[in-house]
Amino acid sequence: MAPHLQSKKRKRPNTLLDLADRQANASSNGSDTSKPTAVYTPTKGRSHTLSIALPGSIIANAQSHDLKTSMAGAIARAAAVFCVDEIVVFDDKQSQVLNKGRGSPVNGSSGFGDDCSKSFGKGGYGTMRGVAYTGYSDPDYFLYHLLSYLETPPNLRKALFPLHPNLRTAGTLPSIDMPHHLRADEWCQYREGVVVDPNASDDGSSWTGSYSGSSYSGSPPAPSKPSQIISLKKQKRFKKGSPPLAAFRHSNSPPVTLDLGAGAGNGAGPYTVVDAGLPQPIQLDLEEPIPPHTRVTLKLASAENPGYYYGLDAQPVDPAQPREEAGYYWGYQTRQASSLSAVFTECPFDGGYDVSVGTSERGMPVSQILARGGVPKEDDGGGGGGNLPDEFKHLILVFGGVSGLEVAAMADENLVAKGVTGKNVGSIFDAWVNLVPNQGSRTIRCEEAVWLGLMGFSEYVRRNGERQAEMSAGMKRMVQDMQKRRAMPSVTTIQMQNMDEVPTDMGFMPDTFIRPTGANVPSLIREPKIRLKMEYHWAKTRVYDIVSRLVYKFTTVKPRPAIGRRGIRQLALRLHKDMYTAFAYGDVQHLSTMCTDGIFNTFRARINARKPNERLYWARLSQSWPHIVSDRVTRIPVPGVDSKTSPCCIRQIVFRIKSKQSLIRGWVHKERGGRQRLLDSHGQELPVDQDGEVTIDRMRQDVRTVDEYFVLQKRMWMGKEESWSVWGLVDESNLDNLE
Template structure:
């Protein structure tokens, strides 16, 4: 029996097609290999802010007791902390102080202080660095409920910015270090630094055309001070209300102190002086009055005596109370056009 050949010379056609595909693929691979790993057309350039650099800062202080008074589960506590981080990011807050206002029904002060501090730092950290900076911890069990900050320094892999956050890699060279900055390859820096250290990098424009790109380590404040980038916030803890003021990280201290309360003056009728370092303090469920009463180091008899200005940022409220995370958003929104930094 003779089998019909349904595709005469078909093997040759298929073979030629395969050979042609292999040649084209080899050409394509060759072209790809000739290009630098960070070919410029792969990146979206992030423009410099139009506002220019700034040296002034705005800080806010929030009591950790709100995690006990208004949140019943760690999942809700995580979400509330995420709301605080979002508010800080939206309104360009430079520092968040987590303080103990002494208003605790249970002995959870240490755990809730630590939880708020850790989760605020977690939120501020760019996503690509979190695996290096935050090993598993019970306080991170519910981070899936957190909304992304989308902060300017939370760059995607295809974005090219003058600055970028990175972490020093375990791998290193003789006199140099390698840094993971969330790109396709690690960056080289001239210093020999400790692995695991978070650094702020300045990225030269030519680096994105290099096979082995390099960067320069700069101060974390440089993106803000030189060009006006909002570059996240720092977090510190204070064991009492008084230490919010006395443990200030600025050598000259805060030159504008603002307390918030429903018993304060209408913020719309308040004019603030120019400032270099402003601090906005929020109370917990029982207000700043309770925090003052619990602090034996403070001699003031009324909370308004602690501040330059004591304001009510929502004088027309209809609800009996406003939650602290709500008060933060309301207050920062009310203050954004009222606060005038000093001009240099």
């Protein structure tokens, strides 16, 4: 027998051959599970979130280090399976009670006992100065530490997590293998990465996990307390081109303190080099380099694999962007809370959690709160907060420890001061739920309750996502009508005595050039003069756009208006969707608040022309990232008004949005007996869901690719900036009209 066959060492299968075999058998076994992204298929962007909160004292109840680690692994697995976006570890003041009499380690010892301490050996965990095992001394942080470690992609753990006794056996836990845990040969437009020192010498080894030669010795130290989630509202205003602090993710992994002030880039060089687990590192050209050993979320320029890895174009984005824009499940954030009330008061989401669910064996059965399909039931008057809303933005499920949420509430000074006791703790939640009525065991462990609770509310979460996905965003048929718009008159002809007389729609800015694309571009060989004229006109208008924005900013007295584009593309997608949604539903009031006068009058006329039984159903199934093709500012001279102290300007931005849309027109047909049916133009009945909306599967049957030029407008009157509004749609420029 060959020597390599006699070896008892387990061999790792050939990656490419193993992948090919699994893909070849995919047709017989179902979906190809060789990639996380093949298992989790994103559909649309998701704005709602799912959070869970549980006490760290459950770790203190475990008898050994292996049980503590296994418990954390089970919770992480449940969070990954049910797409949890946030895990909160709160202190219910029971850790010391449960640890009493167990001989918790002192004097900074490792905490594993004599046998485990001996197994560290020379140069192991025991040699790390200032690092102590927290499974007994601080169970809350132990759980936070393990959950953060497991969520981090494996190729980043070496750089973000130093050797620590808490993580000694974390490698034995089953992999949670989430969509952002990508292999080197897998492609996704979003990737997690870690900043490395570009001045480090490259010894030819793989970039993934290799940081030898870096000026930073070892991995960043583990913090004694968890980091706080960095808020966009509290961050400094950076120069144009620098990424927001929210793009640097610190809440999952032990954080690195960001100091992007003077000298922050010392040792980092002029570029930011990111190891994203690909064969080649990614170089980011930023004005202010990101410090080494910082975790970042990257968005690559190409959605498909370009076939090469050198010189890839990418930009750092907010960690929530893969979920909000592309619909990926992108892991969970982890944070600690000092008490049960701090779970809610320190919520990182705007507006807090709009739906909260507490779990207790003294609560109401899930079957009395949710009907089949996750439909909330109305409160029967029995109390306990059993009246959940149909939709939510941020849902949190709160689980108790060994003593339950009642004890956690009694140990919370803020709740006690407001009259909350163990008997009425259910009143602080929207629902007080018993996950397993008539349970056979005396107790249900917290890690078991997490699985049960997430499973019990999975249909409620799924239904909420489908309702948001099927919300219409507009109507394709309006494109031609909205494109037939007048041009803005010359600024010299605008003479207004009263600012109330100024219309919101003053037309499309003159000389705005929308560069043709695709087949509309003249050939450089057959029509060289027209092509060169087009390129010259495009370059000239681009320069004019830049100059107009700079003049608009620096000729205005302070406070100067902002001309940056941060967040403008997301706003364009949202307004594009909201505009079509309101039109399809006939919501004239909402259209009046977001549209200018011209497009609003067009919408209102078409809505009034509908028949009483006529219904429109529209959906945007997917869309490209908006491309800005024009961004210019025009001043409006007003007699008697100082243009420097009280400027009057109009700014218009033209976006190119390529999307897949579906439009279905239906008519409500009433039959004898009161039954109503929704019929299409051919008299066929349309399938509808429980809310009376056409099902998403039926909408996908009539998908069309639409390429639109969407225009947003902002006015500044008398030095006061207004909010962005929808101007409408335009066509590509006609080359025959070029001067």
